[in-house]
Amino acid sequence: MEATIALLLNFAIPTVIVAAIFIALLLFVLPREVRTIFKREVKSYFNSPIAYVCVFIFLVISNGITFWFGGLLESGEASLYISYFQYLPWYFVVVAPAVGMRLWSEEQRLGTMELMLTMPIAPWHAIVGKYLAASVVIFAMLVLSFPIVWVINYLGNPDNGVIMAGFVASFLTALCFLAVTSVVSAFTRSQIVALLISIGLCLLLWLGGLQPVSQAVASLKGGWLFVWPFLKFINIIGIIPHFSELAKGVLGLRDIIFFLSFIAFCLFSTAVVLRVKRA
Amino acid sequence: MIEVKNLSKHFGEKVAVDNISFTVEKGEVLGFLGPNGAGKSTTMRMVTGYLPPSAGDISVGGADILDEEIAAKSKIGYLPENAPLYSDMTVEDFLRFCAEMRRVPTDQIEDAVNKAIDTCFLQRVRHQSVDTLSKGFRHRTCLAQSIIHDPEVLILDEPTDGLDPNQKHEVRNLIKRMGETKAIIFSTHILEEVEASCSRAIIIDRGKIIADGTPDQLKKKARNAGAIFLRAGGLASTGIRQELEKLPEVQSVNVLESGDNSIVARVIPNKGKDKELPEAIFQLAVTKGLKVHELRVEEGRLDELFREITRPDTED
Ligand SMILES: Nc1ncnc2c1ncn2[C@@H]1O[C@H](COP(=O)(O)OP(=O)(O)OP(=O)(O)O)[C@@H](O)[C@H]1O
Ligand SMILES: [Mg+2]
Numbered sequence: 001m002e003a004t005i006a007l008l009l010n011f012a013i014p015t016v017i018v019a020a021i022f023i024a025l026l027l028f029v030l031p032r033e034v035r036t037i038f039k040r041e042v043k044s045y046f047n048s049p050i051a052y053v054c055v056f057i058f059l060v061i062s063n064g065i066t067f068w069f070g071g072l073l074e075s076g077e078a079s080l081y082i083s084y085f086q087y088l089p090w091y092f093v094v095v096a097p098a099v100g101m102r103l104w105s106e107e108q109r110l111g112t113m114e115l116m117l118t119m120p121i122a123p124w125h126a127i128v129g130k131y132l133a134a135s136v137v138i139f140a141m142l143v144l145s146f147p148i149v150w151v152i153n154y155l156g157n158p159d160n161g162v163i164m165a166g167f168v169a170s171f172l173t174a175l176c177f178l179a180v181t182s183v184v185s186a187f188t189r190s191q192i193v194a195l196l197i198s199i200g201l202c203l204l205l206w207l208g209g210l211q212p213v214s215q216a217v218a219s220l221k222g223g224w225l226f227v228w229p230f231l232k233f234i235n236i237i238g239i240i241p242h243f244s245e246l247a248k249g250v251l252g253l254r255d256i257i258f259f260l261s262f263i264a265f266c267l268f269s270t271a272v273v274l275r276v277k278r279a
Numbered sequence: 280m281i282e283v284k285n286l287s288k289h290f291g292e293k294v295a296v297d298n299i300s301f302t303v304e305k306g307e308v309l310g311f312l313g314p315n316g317a318g319k320s321t322t323m324r325m326v327t328g329y330l331p332p333s334a335g336d337i338s339v340g341g342a343d344i345l346d347e348e349i350a351a352k353s354k355i356g357y358l359p360e361n362a363p364l365y366s367d368m369t370v371e372d373f374l375r376f377c378a379e380m381r382r383v384p385t386d387q388i389e390d391a392v393n394k395a396i397d398t399c400f401l402q403r404v405r406h407q408s409v410d411t412l413s414k415g416f417r418h419r420t421c422l423a424q425s426i427i428h429d430p431e432v433l434i435l436d437e438p439t440d441g442l443d444p445n446q447k448h449e450v451r452n453l454i455k456r457m458g459e460t461k462a463i464i465f466s467t468h469i470l471e472e473v474e475a476s477c478s479r480a481i482i483i484d485r486g487k488i489i490a491d492g493t494p495d496q497l498k499k500k501a502r503n504a505g506a507i508f509l510r511a512g513g514l515a516s517t518g519i520r521q522e523l524e525k526l527p528e529v530q531s532v533n534v535l536e537s538g539d540n541s542i543v544a545r546v547i548p549n550k551g552k553d554k555e556l557p558e559a560i561f562q563l564a565v566t567k568g569l570k571v572h573e574l575r576v577e578e579g580r581l582d583e584l585f586r587e588i589t590r591p592d593t594e595d
Contacts, residue, residue, distance in 0.1 A: 032379075032382075033380060036376065036379045036380055037380075040365070040368075040376050043368075044365070044367045044368070047367055048367060110363050110364070110365065110366060111359065111361055111363030112363045112364065112365055114324070114329050114357075114359040114363060115357070115359065115363055115377075115424070117328075117329055118327040118328055118329050118352060118355065118357045118359075119352065119377075119380045119381065120349045120350075120352040120353035120380075120381065120382060121349070121352075121380065122348075122349065275331075278329065278330050278331060279330075279331050
C-alpha cells in the first residue's frame with residue numbers, strides 16, 4: 001500500500017509538473033494565437049486515427065520488445081535503462097516523424113497555409129502552437145507507458161528517480177526528432193516524403209553520437225574531403241551521449257541545454273524554410 | 280485603404296507581376312480581370328502578405344505589409360483561390376477558429392459566427408464536416424471566414440467560382456453592399472460581375488496593368504463603342520454602303536450581312552462625330568430613300584475590350 005502511494009507520487013508528480021509546464025506556457029507565457037492553434041491541432045490529432053495509431057504502435061512495440069526480448073522479467077534486475085530506455089529513442093526515430101509529418105505538409109497540401117499565414121499572427125505562433133500539439137501526442141505515449149514502471153516496482157526496488165530521468169531523456173529526444181520533422185515537413189506537401197526523410201535524418205541524428213563515429217572522426221582527422229566534415233557535424237549534434245547521461249540519472253545542465261537549443265534551432269529553421277519557400 | 284506602388288514579383292526567371300501600382304479607397308470595389316496566369320492571384324497574395332514582393336511597396340490602412348505586418352494583416356479579410364479549409368473540422372468550428380485567430384473578442388465570437396453563417400447561407404451545413412461539403416458550400420464557408428471579423432479591407436480571389444446562379448447573384452449583391460463601407464478587391468473571369476458590383480476595374484495581362492477605369496469608361500474603350508448598328512433596306516446593298524461611306528461623319532462601314540436590297544452593318548463614326556452620325560443616317564433616308572429598320576448606338580462591351588487588349592497565349 002505504502003509502496004503504491006510512493007510510486008504514485010513518484011510518477012504522478014513529475015507527470016503533473018510536465019503537464020503544468022505545458023499549461024503554464026500556453027496560458028501565461030505564449031500569446032492567445034498560439035493557444036488557439038494548439039487547441040485546434042490537438043483536436044485534429046485526436047479526431048483522426050493518426051494519434052491513436054501512433055500511440056498504440058509505440059506502446060505495443062516498446063512494451064513487447066522489453067518484455068520478450070529485453071529480458072526484463074528474467075533478469076529480475078530493477079534497472080530499466082538496459083532493458084527499456086536505451087531502446088526508446090529507436091522507436092521514436094520512426095514514431096516521432098509519423099506524428100509530426102503532417103505538421104506543415106498537410107497545411108501546404110490543403111492550401112490552408114495561405115489562410116494561416118495571412119492571419120494577423122507571427123509565423124512562430126503557428127510553428128510553436130503546432131509543435132506543442134504534436135508533443136502532446138508524444139507525451140501521451142510516455143504517460144501511457146507507466147505500467148512498465150509498475151511492473152518493475154513490483155519486481156524489485158528500483159530507483160524511481162532514475163526511471164523518471166529516463167522518461168525525461170526519452171521525451172526530450174522524441175521532441176528533438178519531432179522538431180526535425182517540423183523542418184522537413186515545411187519543405188514538402190507530401191506527408192510520405194516528409195516521413196521518410198525525417199526518419200532518415202532522425203536516424204543520423206541519433207547515431208551521430210555513437211562511439212564508432214567518434215572514433216572515425218578522430219582517426220580520419222580532416223581527410224576524405226566531404227566525409228569528414230559531415231561525420232564531424234553529425235558527431236557533434238549526435239544525441240546518444242546526451243541521452244544516455246540524462247537517462248542514467250545524471251541531470252546535467254549541459255545536456256538539457258543541448259536538447260532545448262536543438263529544438264529551438266529546428267523551430268527557427270522551420271520559420272526560415274517557410275519564408276524562403278514563399279519568396 | 281490599399282496602396283500598391285511599383286509592385287513586382289519574380290519566380291526565378293519568370294516575371295509574374297511587373298511593376299503595377301493602384302490604390303483602392305474605402306467605398307470602392309475594384310475588379311481584377313485578366314487571362315489565366317496574368318498575375319491576379321499573385322498580386323492578391325502579395326497584398327495579403329502571403330508572398331513577399333520582389334520589389335515595390337504595399338500599405339493597407341496606412342500600415343506597411345512588411346514593416347507592420349500584423350497591423351496590416353489584421354485589417355484584411357482574405358478568400359484565397361480554391362477556398363482552402365481545414366478538412367477535419369465542422370463548418371461552425373472552422374469559423375469559430377478563424378474568429379479567434381482574427382482576434383474577435385471572446386464574448387462576440389458566437390455572434391460573429393452566426394452572422395457569417397447567415398450572410399453566406401450556411402445554416403444547412405453548419406454542423407457538417409468540411410470535407411463532406413459540396414464545392415459551392417466549401418467556397419461559401421471560406422467566404423464566411425473572410426468576413427467574420429468585419430474587416431475594413433476584403434481581398435477575394437474568384438469569390439463566385441463554383442457557385443450556382445442564385446448564389447452568384449447573392450454574392451455579387453453582398454460584395455456591392457459591403458463595398459459601401461469597405462475597400463474591396465476581387466478577381467473574376469465573369470465580366471458581368473464587374474458591371475454588377477465594381478466601381479472600378481483593372482485588366483491585367485502578363486503582370487502588367489493594361490486598362491484601368493470604371494466599367495463604363497472601359498466599355499467605351501472597346502473598338503465598337505459608339506458605333507452604330509444598322510439594319511436598312513430600300514437600296515441595293517452596295518449602294519447603301521457607298522452612300523454611308525460618303526458621309527463626312529463616317530470613318531468606316533463593316534458589313535455584317537448583305538442581301539439584294541438590304542444590309543446589316545456596323546458604322547464606325549469619325550472621332551468626335553458619334554453624336555451627329557445617327558442624324559446623318561436618317562438624313563439619308565429622306566434624301567436617298569433609305570429604309571431604316573433598326574438603328575442603335577452600341578455601348579461597347581467589356582468582353583470585346585478584354586479580347587482586344589489581352590493577347591491570346593498563342594502569340595508569344
Ligand atoms: N509559386 C510559384 N512559382 C512559380 N511560378 C508561379 C508561382 N505562383 C504563380 N506562378 C506563375 O505566375 C503567373 C501568375 O500566376 P497567377 O496565379 O497570379 O495567375 P492568375 O492571374 O491568378 O491566373 P488564373 O486566372 O488562372 O487564376 C503564372 O504564370 C504562374 O505560373
Ligand atoms: Mg488566380
